[in-house]
Amino acid sequence: MESPIPVVEFLPYSLEHYSADDDQLVALAGQIIHAFSTTGFVYLSNHGIPTAQIEQVFQVAEKFFSLPKNVKEKYAWSVDSVHGWVALERESINPSRPGDLKEAFSVRWVPEKPSAWPTAELPEFQDVVLDFFDKCKKLSLQILELVARGLHLKDAKVFVNSHALMGTGGNPTALRLLHYPPVPAETKPGQVRCGEHSDYGAITLLFQQVPGLEVLNRDGVYVPAPIIENAVLVNIGDLMQRWTSDRLVSTKHRVLLPTSQGREQVRQ
Numbered sequence: 412m413e414s415p416i417p418v419v420e421f422l423p424y425s426l427e428h429y430s431a432d433d434d435q436l437v438a439l440a441g442q443i444i445h446a447f448s449t450t451g452f453v454y455l456s457n458h459g460i461p462t463a464q465i466e467q468v469f470q471v472a473e474k475f476f477s478l479p480k481n482v483k484e485k486y487a488w489s490v491d492s493v494h495g496w497v498a499l500e501r502e503s504i505n506p507s508r509p510g511d512l513k514e515a516f517s518v519r520w521v522p523e524k525p526s527a528w529p530t531a532e533l534p535e536f537q538d539v540v541l542d543f544f545d546k547c548k549k550l551s552l553q554i555l556e557l558v559a560r561g562l563h564l565k566d567a568k569v570f571v572n573s574h575a576l577m578g579t580g581g582n583p584t585a586l587r588l589l590h591y592p593p594v595p596a597e598t599k600p601g602q603v604r605c606g607e608h609s610d611y612g613a614i615t616l617l618f619q620q621v622p623g624l625e626v627l628n629r630d631g632v633y634v635p636a637p638i639i640e641n642a643v644l645v646n647i648g649d650l651m652q653r654w655t656s657d658r659l660v661s662t663k664h665r666v667l668l669p670t671s672q673g674r675e676q677v678r679q
C-alpha cells in the first residue's frame with residue numbers, strides 16, 4: 412500500500428557520505444519540515460546506518476528476549492536507573508487500555524554497574540547496543556540540525572546544542588528494543604501491542620522489522636506505516652511540537668494485535 416508518509420532521499424547527508432552542499436541541505440531541510448508539519452512522520456532513505464549493524468541489533472535483542480524470565484528479571488528496569496528490561500504488560504502506553512502485549516529493553520546512560528547489562532549471558536550485547544546508540548545519536552543530531560535550518564532559526568545548532576549531553580546522565584534520550592511475542596490464546600478486551608500515543612520527546616527514530624505500526628492521518632484515520640527498505644522512520648514528539656509552537660506536529664500512532672495469531676515480532 413502506498414504510504415501517506417513522505418519518503419525523503421537522505422543520501423547526500425547520510426552518515427557514510429556526508430557530502431551535502433548548502434543547496435542540498437536547504438532542500439533536505441525543506442522536505443523534512445514539510446513532512447513534520449503535515450504528517451509528523453518521515454522516512455529517510457539511505458541514512459547511512461549499515462543494514463548489517465541494524466540486523467545485529469535485532470539479533471542480540473532477540474537473544475535477550477529469549478532468555479528465561481528469571482534471568483531477564485536480573486536486568487529489570489527500575490525507577491532510579493530508567494534502564495533495563497520492561498516485562499510484558501508492564502506498560503499501558505494508552506492508559507485506557509490494558510497492559511501492552513510487548514516487552515522492552517530500555518537503554519539509558521547508566522553508571523558502570525554489573526546488573527545493567529546481560530553480559531554474563533550475552534557478552535556482545537552491551538557493545539552492539541551502545542555502538543548502535545552512538546550511530547543513532549549522530550543521525551539524530553544531523554536531523555535536528557536540518558529541522559532548525561528548515562525552520563530558518565537564527566541558530567541552526569539550537570536543537571543540536573540542547574542535545575549535547577545525549578548518551579550521558581544529563582540527557583534522558585533512550586534507545587528501546589521492543590519485542591512483540593506471540594499473541595496468547597486469551598487476551599484482555601482492548602489489549603494491543605502498543606496503545607495509541609504520541610511520543611513525548613524531541614524526535615524518535617524507528618527501525619522496523621515487521622509491519623504493524625499505524626499512524627493517525629489528518630482525516631483521523633489510522634493508516635499503516637509500512638517497512639521501507641534502507642529507510643528509517645522518523646517522527647517528532649510533543650516536546651518538539653511545543654518548542655515549535657505547534658508548527659511541527661506530534662502525531663499519534665499505535666500497534667494493534669496481528670491478525671494472524673502467534674506471529675513473533677521484534678521491533679525497535
Ligand SMILES: O=C(O)CCC(=O)C(=O)O
Nearest residue numbers: 589605610624664666678
Ligand atoms: O513498535 C512500534 O513501531 C511503535 C513503538 C512506539 O511507538 C514507541 O515505542 O513509542
Ligand SMILES: [Fe+2]
Nearest residue numbers: 608609610664
Ligand atoms: Fe511511539
